[in-house]
Amino acid sequence: MASIAEVNADNPTLAAQAAILARPMTPERGMANAIRALAIDAVEAAKSGHPGMPMGMADVATVLWTRFLKFDAADPRWPDRDRFILSAGHGSMLLYALLHLTGQEGMEMEHLRRFRQLHSPAAGHPEFGEHPGIETTTGPLGQGLGNAVGFALAERMLAARFGKSLVDHRTWVVAGDGCLMEGISQEAISLAGHLRLEKLCVLWDDNSISIDGGTDLSTSDDQMKRFAASGWATKQLDGHDPAQIAAALSWAMRSKKPTLLACKTIIGFGAPSKAGTAASHGSPLGGAEAAAAKAALGWDSPAFTVPEGIAEAWHSAGARGATSRRGWLKRLARHNQGRDFERAIAGKLPESFHEAVASLKADIAETRPKLATRQSSQKALEALVPAVPELIGGSADLTGSNLTLVKGMGFVTPGSYGGRYIHYGIREHGMAAAMNGLALHGGVIPYGGTFFVFTDYMRPALRLAALMRLRVIHVLTHDSIGLGEDGPTHQPVEHLASLRAMPNVHLFRPADAMETAECWELALRRTDGPSLLALSRQGLPAMRGDTAENRSARGGYVLAEANGGTRQATLVATGSEVALAMEARNLLAGDGIRAAVVSLPCWELFAAQDSSYRNEVLGDCPRVGIEAGVAFGWERWLGADGVFIGMSSFGASAPEGELYRHFGITAEAAAAAVRKRIGN
Ligand SMILES: Cc1ncc(C[n+]2csc(CCOP(=O)(O)OP(=O)(O)O)c2C)c(N)n1
Numbered sequence: 001m002a003s004i005a006e007v008n009a010d011n012p013t014l015a016a017q018a019a020i021l022a023r024p025m026t027p028e029r030g031m032a033n034a035i036r037a038l039a040i041d042a043v044e045a046a047k048s049g050h051p052g053m054p055m056g057m058a059d060v061a062t063v064l065w066t067r068f069l070k071f072d073a074a075d076p077r078w079p080d081r082d083r084f085i086l087s088a089g090h091g092s093m094l095l096y097a098l099l100h101l102t103g104q105e106g107m108e109m110e111h112l113r114r115f116r117q118l119h120s121p122a123a124g125h126p127e128f129g130e131h132p133g134i135e136t137t138t139g140p141l142g143q144g145l146g147n148a149v150g151f152a153l154a155e156r157m158l159a160a161r162f163g164k165s166l167v168d169h170r171t172w173v174v175a176g177d178g179c180l181m182e183g184i185s186q187e188a189i190s191l192a193g194h195l196r197l198e199k200l201c202v203l204w205d206d207n208s209i210s211i212d213g214g215t216d217l218s219t220s221d222d223q224m225k226r227f228a229a230s231g232w233a234t235k236q237l238d239g240h241d242p243a244q245i246a247a248a249l250s251w252a253m254r255s256k257k258p259t260l261l262a263c264k265t266i267i268g269f270g271a272p273s274k275a276g277t278a279a280s281h282g283s284p285l286g287g288a289e290a291a292a293a294k295a296a297l298g299w300d301s302p303a304f305t306v307p308e309g310i311a312e313a314w315h316s317a318g319a320r321g322a323t324s325r326r327g328w329l330k331r332l333a334r335h336n337q338g339r340d341f342e343r344a345i346a347g348k349l350p351e352s353f354h355e356a357v358a359s360l361k362a363d364i365a366e367t368r369p370k371l372a373t374r375q376s377s378q379k380a381l382e383a384l385v386p387a388v389p390e391l392i393g394g395s396a397d398l399t400g401s402n403l404t405l406v407k408g409m410g411f412v413t414p415g416s417y418g419g420r421y422i423h424y425g426i427r428e429h430g431m432a433a434a435m436n437g438l439a440l441h442g443g444v445i446p447y448g449g450t451f452f453v454f455t456d457y458m459r460p461a462l463r464l465a466a467l468m469r470l471r472v473i474h475v476l477t478h479d480s481i482g483l484g485e486d487g488p489t490h491q492p493v494e495h496l497a498s499l500r501a502m503p504n505v506h507l508f509r510p511a512d513a514m515e516t517a518e519c520w521e522l523a524l525r526r527t528d529g530p531s532l533l534a535l536s537r538q539g540l541p542a543m544r545g546d547t548a549e550n551r552s553a554r555g556g557y558v559l560a561e562a563n564g565g566t567r568q569a570t571l572v573a574t575g576s577e578v579a580l581a582m583e584a585r586n587l588l589a590g591d592g593i594r595a596a597v598v599s600l601p602c603w604e605l606f607a608a609q610d611s612s613y614r615n616e617v618l619g620d621c622p623r624v625g626i627e628a629g630v631a632f633g634w635e636r637w638l639g640a641d642g643v644f645i646g647m648s649s650f651g652a653s654a655p656e657g658e659l660y661r662h663f664g665i666t667a668e669a670a671a672a673a674v675r676k677r678i679g680n
C-alpha cells in the first residue's frame with residue numbers, strides 16, 4: 001500500500017488535508033473530531049448513511065455551536081433560540097452528533113448506536129418531532145433552505161409584534177451543493193434577499209462534490225455572484241480554519257443583508273483515501289478506511305466513545321445559553337404582551353376566534369349569499385384576520401384572484417415586518433417551503449394562495465408539511481374546469497385525487513359560503529397537519545342556512561334527504577358540483593324519484609367517521625358521484641356499481657357553462673344516470 005505522502009503527491013485535496021492535519025492539535029479540533037468519529041461509527045454500525053458531509057463540516061459546526069449559536073441544551077424549544085437548519089439532510093449525523101455532544105436529552109449514545117434503525121430519533125434523515133432539537137425534516141435537497149426563509153421571516157414578524165426583548169434570534173442553515181443546485185434555492189434566495197432577512201445565514205458546504213463526482217460535471221454557477229445578485233452579502237472562507245470561520249460568523253452577524261458563507265471544505269475530511277471524493281458521500285468508509293481516518297485525526301478512543309475532556313467541553317458549550325435563557329424568561333414574565341406571546345407560540349387560538357366564527361356564520365345564514373367559494377373564503381378571512389393576530393397571509397402573485405387579502409392587514413416589505421401579508425411573488429415552491437418554516441418557527445399561522453393547478457409547483461413542500469403535520473393553510477382557487485377560458489393548462493383535473501392520496505392532508509372542497517366558513521374554521525383549528533382549501537372561481541348558490549353545527553366537521557353529510565318516502569338514490573358531490581346534485585335531485589323529484597344529496601367537503605374527515613355514520617349518509621341505494629375532476633378514488637364512496645360523472649381528460653378553453661355541458665357534467669346527466677341505475 002502506498003504511504004500517505006505518496007498518495008498526496010499527485011492529489012491536491014489529500015495534500016491540503018495533510019497540511020491541515022499537520023497543524024498543531026487544539027481543543028477545538030478535538031471537539032470537531034468527536035463529530036467526525038461519531039459520524040464514522042454510526043454509519044459503520046448502520047452499514048449505511050453519509051459520513052462525508054459531517055466529516056467535512058465538523059469544524060464549521062463546532063465553531064458555530066460553541067461560540068455563536070444561541071441555544072440552551074436544557075430547553076431545546078426555548079422560543080428565542082437561534083434556529084439551526086440542516087438543509088443538507090443526508091448529513092444527519094452532523095446534527096445528531098451535535099445534539100448528543102451538547103447534552104440534549106433524547107439523543108443519547110444508545111440512539112447514535114441505533115442510527116437509521118426503527119424508532120431511533122437518529123433516523124436516516126432528520127425528522128421533525130423525533131427530537132426537539134430537530135427544527136425541520138430535511139432530506140429532499142433545498143427544502144431546508146426554503147424553510148429557513150420562513151423561519152427568518154417569522155422571527156422578523158414576531159419581533160415587530162412583540163419587540164426585540166422577546167424575539168431576537170438568528171437562522172443558520174447548512175446547505176450543500178445539492179441544495180444550491182435545486183430550483184427551489186433560487187426562489188428562496190431571491191425572496192430572502194428581497195425581504196432583506198439580515199439574520200439569515202447560509203453556511204454552504206462548498207466541497208465541490210456530489211454523488212456523481214465533482215460538481216463540475218453538472219454546474220458552473222458562480223454562487224457568489226448569484227447570491228449577490230439577489231441582495232445577499234457573501235464571503236468565502238476555509239471551512240477547516242476556526243479563525244476564519246469565527247471571523248466570517250462575526251461578519252455575518254453584523255451584516256444588514258442575508259449572508260452566504262461559502263465554506264471551502266473537504267468532504268470526508270480525515271479519511272486517508274476517500275476524502276475529497278464522492279466515495280465518502282453516502283456509504284460507510286469501511287473498516288480499514290475508518291480506522292485509518294481516526295488515526296489520521298489523532299482519535300484513539302473506541303467506537304462510540306468520547307474522551308472525558310472533549311465530552312465536558314461539549315457539555316459546557318451546551319449550557320452556554322443558560323444565562324441568556326434565564327434572562328429571557330424574566331423579560332417574558334414582565335412583558336406586557338407576555339401572555340399573548342405564550343399563547344401564540346403554543347398555537348392556541350384566541351377567544352375572539354369563536355365569536356368571529358359565530359358571527360360570520362350568522363351573517364351567512366341571514367344573507368345566504370351567492371358567491372364563488374374564493375369570495376366566501378375572503379369573507380371568512382375578513383372575520384378571522386382581525387380576530388386571530390397570528391394569522392398571516394400571502395399569495396404567489398395572485399392576490400386579486402385568490403382573494404387572500406383583507407383590509408387592514410398591512411404588508412411585509414423589505415426591512416419592515418409589521419404587516420401581516422406577504423407578497424411571495426411567483427414562487428409557489430418557495431412560498432410553500434417558507435410557509436412550512438413559518439409554521440415550524442411557531443407564533444404565526446400562515447396561509448397562502450395560488451391556483452389549485454399550481455399545487456404541482458409546490459408539491460415537495462406540501463408533502464413535507466403533511467409529513468411534519470404542520471399547521472399551514474393553502475388557499476387554492478380556480479379549482480376545476482369551472483375557471484373557464486384560461487383553459488386546460490389552468491384547469492386541475494387530477495389534483496383532487498392526487499392530493500387526497502397524500503397522507504395527513506385535509507383537502508377541503510366547500511360547496512357554498514357556509515361550508516367555506518366551516519372549512520376555514522376547521523383548517524384554523526387543525527394543529528396536526530396542513531389544510532388545503534380548493535375553491536371555485538365561479539359563483540355558487542347558497543345551500544345552507546343552518547349554523548347550529550359545523551356539518552363539514554364530519555367530512556360529509558346529508559345536505560338534502562329524499563322527499564316523500566324512502567331514498568331511491570344518493571347523489572354525492574363536492575364543491576361546485578353540489579349545486580348540480582341539488583338540481584338533479586329536483587329533476588328526479590319531477591319524475592317521482594326520491595334522491596338524497598350528500599355533500600362531501602372533506603374526504604379525510606369523512607373517512608375518519610365510524611362506518612355506521614358513513615353508511616347512513618351514503619345510504620344503501622344506488623349512488624351517483626359528481627365532481628369536476630377524475631374518477632380516481634371515487635369508487636371508495638360509490639362502491640363497485642356506482643356511477644361517476646366527472647372528467648376523464650384534460651379540460652378545454654371556453655366559457656365555464658359551455659365546458660360543463662361539453663364534458664357532460666350536468667344535472668341532466670346526473671339525473672339520467674340515476675334513472676338508468678334504478679332502471680327507471
Ligand atoms: C431533491 C433531491 N434530489 C436528490 C436527492 C438524492 N441526493 C442526496 S444527497 C445528493 C447529493 C448532494 O450533494 P451535496 O449537497 O454536494 O452533498 P455532499 O455530497 O457534498 O455531502 C443527492 C443527489 C435528494 N436527497 N433530494
Ligand SMILES: [Mg+2]
Nearest residue numbers: 177207209210
Ligand atoms: Mg457537495
